[in-house]
Every structure is written in C-alpha cells, then in structure tokens.
Amino acid sequence: MVSRVIGAATLVRDLGHWRPSGKHRPVYRALADGIRLLVHDGRIPLGVALPSERDLAGALTLSRTTVTNTYAALRDEGYLLSRQGSRSTVALPPATRRPSSGRVVNAGQPGPASVIDMTHAAVTAPSEEVTRAYTAALEALPAYYTGHGIEPVGIVALRRAIARRYDERGLPTSPDQIMVTSGAQQAWRLLLEVLVSPGDRVVVDHPTYPNALEAIRRTAARAVPVPLRPSGDSARRWDLDAIRDAASQTGARMAYVLPDFHNPTGALLDADGRAELASNARRTGTTLVVDESMADLWLDEAPPPPVASVGHPSTVVTVGSASKSYWGGLRVGWIRAAPSLISRLATSRAAVDIGTPIMDQLACAALIERHDEVVVPRRAELRRNRDALTAALADRLPDWTYDRAPGGLSLWLQMPTATSTALAAVAPSHGVAVAAGPRFGVEGAFERYVRLPYAENGDRLSAAVQRLETAYMSLEPTAENSSSVVL
Incomplete structure (x- = not known):
C-alpha cells in the first residue's frame, strides 16, 4: 500500500x-x-x-x-x-548507492564508470591533523567516564575553545553564550523550532544555501527571498534596504544571511554593511541568524569582525561549523546567542537528541587549538584550486560569466541559456555531477546559473569542466531556442 x-x-x-x-x-x-x-x-x-x-x-x-x-x-x-x-x-538503483565515496556512479545512462562529483562544496580531511586530533580526544576521553556523558549544550572544553576563537575575531564571548550542536544544520533547525511558528516569514538571501530553504519548508514557515545584486563589488551584493523592507512589510520573525562567505556566490559583506544589517534587524524586531560556516575560508582578505560584534545580543544569533574549516565528516557545529536563548534551545533539543558525541567534541577542540596549522595550508590549496577552475572555464566555457569569489568554496556561474536543470540531468552521463541553479532558490529561480565548487584538486577540476562542456554541448546551445520554451 x-x-x-x-x-x-x-x-x-x-x-x-x-x-x-x-x-x-x-x-x-x-x-x-x-x-x-x-x-x-x-x-x-x-x-x-x-x-x-x-x-x-x-x-x-x-x-x-x-x-x-x-x-x-x-x-x-x-x-x-x-x-x-x-x-x-x-x-x-543499487549502483548509485556509494556511501563510502559520495560519488554517483552509472546513474541510469551509459557513461564513465566514475563521475566527478561537483555537487558538494566540502573539503577533504587534512588526514594528519584530524588523526592527531582524534588521538588527543581518545587520550582525554577517560576524564569523562565518571559522568553521565550527556551534555545538551556541549562540553566546557569545546565551548571555551569556540569562545576564544570569537574573542580572537573581535567578538568577546563567554562559554555560556555557546551551544554545541551536531553540525550547523542542526543549529539552524533548532533555531527555527524555537523562534518560528508555522506560517511565519523568514527573510533569506536569494540565492542561498539549499538546506536552509529545506529546513524552512519543513517547519512550515515561509521563505521571503531578497535577491542579491547580480554583479560588481562583492561587499555590495546585498541589498540591505530591500532586506529591511522585506522584514518590515512581511512581519518576518527571522532573517537568515551568509555574509562570510556567501554560499553559493562567495561574496563578502563589508564592515559598514554589517553594521547596517544589524541595525535594521533591531529596528524591525527581526532575529538575525548569521551563518558563518565559511568564515575561515577567506582567500583574498580576512573578513571584518562578526556581525554580532556590532549587533544587539537579543537580535543577532551566530551559527558556526567545523565542517568547512576542518572536515565535513566532523559533525560539530555551534550557536552563539544570549544565555537565555541557549537555555531555551537546550530544552527544545531534548526532543531530538541529548547532545553531540563527546569524542567528536574533544577532537574539534583539539583542531581549534591548532586552528592556523590546519586552515592556513587549506587556504593556500583553495587558492590554487580556484585558479585552476577559472583557467579551465576560460578555456572551455568562456561565455559563462561569474564574479571571482574572495572566499568560500565555489563560483556561481551564469550560463548563456536557461538550461541549468537540463544540464544537471544529463551531466552524469558525461562523467560529472553538478547542482542545478534552482536548488539554491525559491520557486524554480536561477535556471541560468550553476554552482561549481573548487574543493577538488586542479587536475580533477580541469577534467570536470571538460566533461561539463561536453554535457552542455549535448543540449541545444542556442539561447533563442531555450528562452522560447513555455511550460
């Protein structure tokens, strides 16, 4: 049945x-x-x-x-x-279930045996540093055996480490302002469950992180998209007046933004923009949730201090994650907020789980203690990868346009034709998997766009672009024909 x-x-x-x-x-x-x-x-x-x-x-x-x-x-x-x-x-099909590698293989059509997966903006582990962190965690673990092992807001050692990182970035923080979660996605879901009711409006950047949109839908809230400006100065991609007006006119309870560095565009909001964004949130009575998952991945210049450093504690909440800085397999995230909200979140969390595994928290704390040793080489690697991707695009797909991302993990490309969904559908048959532009928007927007991460090494990025060109050429390439389709 x-x-x-x-x-x-x-x-x-x-x-x-x-x-x-x-x-x-x-x-x-x-x-x-x-x-x-x-x-x-x-x-x-x-x-x-x-x-x-x-x-x-x-x-x-x-x-x-x-x-x-x-x-x-x-x-x-x-x-x-x-x-x-x-x-x-x-x-x-059984052939597509490859949990160990995340690759989609033989997805229903003849094609290469191995598909280059460009759907995830996620880094591989720095194996030596991650192994060292888990070794240190294993050595520290026995100290927790005498307790019950249930830590709804996270172990003190990790909360102190996270608070110190905020201090270093210009945002004084105490451990009681931190709640450790099982990834940034759980942090966002908990905030929605506590602060938003079914039917409430949530202002979002447009485009934005797809899983954030899915979480809004699952809580029966309504996303209110505010378009980013299409190009130009990275810092002014955000239309701050439009964000303020959207929050005011819809009575939005919450706004979700990614100023460091925006997913999928890689844009960075400047210091003046942060102050204006925080001021508008307080003026409209909107809780501003700032997702800083990409904040450590600056490639051209370090970002300004966090938005919360210029916002009121009651209106600015910050979400962070270890996944982008260190490794996606380390499912540790956190929320920085007023202690009163942290207490409410911990109570709500009990209906879902009762804490993040202590072993993972200890490993995360060890990585934070060695933060620069992990992240500085990672930034250098990502710069090389970004250069390799832009070079391949210039060679293979020169009429695809984009703004050079000053940080983050991806480029947001505009194609000459509105064929993003069709391209994503046929691309695995040509040996590459990509995320269609509409995944990052509301109601089918962004058919002319595709996100390409540069987390892979240069050779694989070049091969991926070559395969993507072949897939694109298998579609009808004329913009005139594509734009005349009426559904």
Whole structure:
C-alpha cells in the first residue's frame, strides 16, 4: 500500500525548465532525466509514488505515450519499482548507492564508470591533523567516564575553545553564550523550532544555501527571498534596504544571511554593511541568524569582525561549523546567542537528541587549538584550486560569466541559456555531477546559473569542466531556442 503520492502539479513545479529545445533529445528522455535529477537532489523522496501517467500527461500537455515511455525508462534504470496492482514507487538503483565515496556512479545512462562529483562544496580531511586530533580526544576521553556523558549544550572544553576563537575575531564571548550542536544544520533547525511558528516569514538571501530553504519548508514557515545584486563589488551584493523592507512589510520573525562567505556566490559583506544589517534587524524586531560556516575560508582578505560584534545580543544569533574549516565528516557545529536563548534551545533539543558525541567534541577542540596549522595550508590549496577552475572555464566555457569569489568554496556561474536543470540531468552521463541553479532558490529561480565548487584538486577540476562542456554541448546551445520554451 502506497503511503504517499506526489501530485502532478507539484512534480511539474519542481521539474522547472526540463524540456529539450530541439530534436537531439527525445522528450521522454528529457523528462526521465528531469525526474531522475529530482530523486538524486532529494526533492522526490524515496518510496513515494509518482502521479498516474494520465495525470502527469495532462499537467505537462504531453501525450500519454510519452509519459508511459518516461516511466518505462525509469523502471529500466532502477528509479521506479513496480508491483502488481499498485503504483510504481521511487527508488535508487543499487549502483548509485556509494556511501563510502559520495560519488554517483552509472546513474541510469551509459557513461564513465566514475563521475566527478561537483555537487558538494566540502573539503577533504587534512588526514594528519584530524588523526592527531582524534588521538588527543581518545587520550582525554577517560576524564569523562565518571559522568553521565550527556551534555545538551556541549562540553566546557569545546565551548571555551569556540569562545576564544570569537574573542580572537573581535567578538568577546563567554562559554555560556555557546551551544554545541551536531553540525550547523542542526543549529539552524533548532533555531527555527524555537523562534518560528508555522506560517511565519523568514527573510533569506536569494540565492542561498539549499538546506536552509529545506529546513524552512519543513517547519512550515515561509521563505521571503531578497535577491542579491547580480554583479560588481562583492561587499555590495546585498541589498540591505530591500532586506529591511522585506522584514518590515512581511512581519518576518527571522532573517537568515551568509555574509562570510556567501554560499553559493562567495561574496563578502563589508564592515559598514554589517553594521547596517544589524541595525535594521533591531529596528524591525527581526532575529538575525548569521551563518558563518565559511568564515575561515577567506582567500583574498580576512573578513571584518562578526556581525554580532556590532549587533544587539537579543537580535543577532551566530551559527558556526567545523565542517568547512576542518572536515565535513566532523559533525560539530555551534550557536552563539544570549544565555537565555541557549537555555531555551537546550530544552527544545531534548526532543531530538541529548547532545553531540563527546569524542567528536574533544577532537574539534583539539583542531581549534591548532586552528592556523590546519586552515592556513587549506587556504593556500583553495587558492590554487580556484585558479585552476577559472583557467579551465576560460578555456572551455568562456561565455559563462561569474564574479571571482574572495572566499568560500565555489563560483556561481551564469550560463548563456536557461538550461541549468537540463544540464544537471544529463551531466552524469558525461562523467560529472553538478547542482542545478534552482536548488539554491525559491520557486524554480536561477535556471541560468550553476554552482561549481573548487574543493577538488586542479587536475580533477580541469577534467570536470571538460566533461561539463561536453554535457552542455549535448543540449541545444542556442539561447533563442531555450528562452522560447513555455511550460
């Protein structure tokens, strides 16, 4: 018995601009690729049933034969499981399940045996430093055996280390202002659960971090997108007047921003902008949540002091993470806020878990103590990678435009054609996986954009761009044809 069916209207909305603009790709194949991409993006959950062939054909104004062929192709590739007398449900082929490497392999079409995964802006571990940190954690662990091991706000050693890092960055902080979480994503979810009710508005940068948008949706809140300016001075990408007006006009309870360094654009908000942003939050009564997950990854110049250093403690909350600075496998994040809010968050957290593993906290504290030894070489490596990516783009895709990111892990590229979703769908068949632009926006925006991280080394980045060029050329390349598609 099927517990959930995705509606035809919902599927049409999420598919975005999937239609081929010429005759090189059959319509059924393009539709199958679009659905397959939604499965890999997590926008179609595993185990749900797709709409009936008749309903989807009607919603897309296609023949039922086309939809029948689409579903047949997805079944053949292992993305649909069929049972007699019931609808087909969404699945992943066994060949795509590679948890150890995170790579998507043989995703339903002929192609290279190994796909270069450009969907994640995440760094690999500095193996020597991480091993040393866990060795130190193991040696320190016995001191905690006499306690119950449950630390809802985090162990004191780590909270002190995090507070010292804020002190060094120009933001005096005490350990009672810190709550340790299992990653920055849990920190954001806890803040939403405590500070936002269903139907409340949350102002966000547009584009923004996809998982932040998903968390807003799951709490039944409403994202209010405020577009970043398209190009120019990195510090003035944020339209601060528009953020203030959006918060005031919608009665937003919260705003979520990424000023150091913005994901996906890599932009950096300057000191004057931070002061204005914090002032506007207090004036509108909006809780400003500042995500600093990328703050350590400056490549051209160090960022100004944190936004909270010029904001009122009751209105500015900061989220941080060890994942981008050290390693994505270290699932440790934190919240810096007023002690009264920290207490409320700890109470709410009890419904989800009762603390981050002590071993991981000790390892994180050890890495923070050796922060510069880990991060300074990482910055140098990322500069080289960024140069390799920009060189490959200039050689292979010179008409794709972007602003050079002063920090962070990715470039936000504008393509000549609105084919981002289609490109992401076909790219694995050409040996590279990319995140489509609409993942970073609300209601199908950013079909002309794609995010390319530079976390990989230079050779793999060059190979990824070469494969991406081939995938792009397999689509109809003319902007005139692409922009004439009406859904």
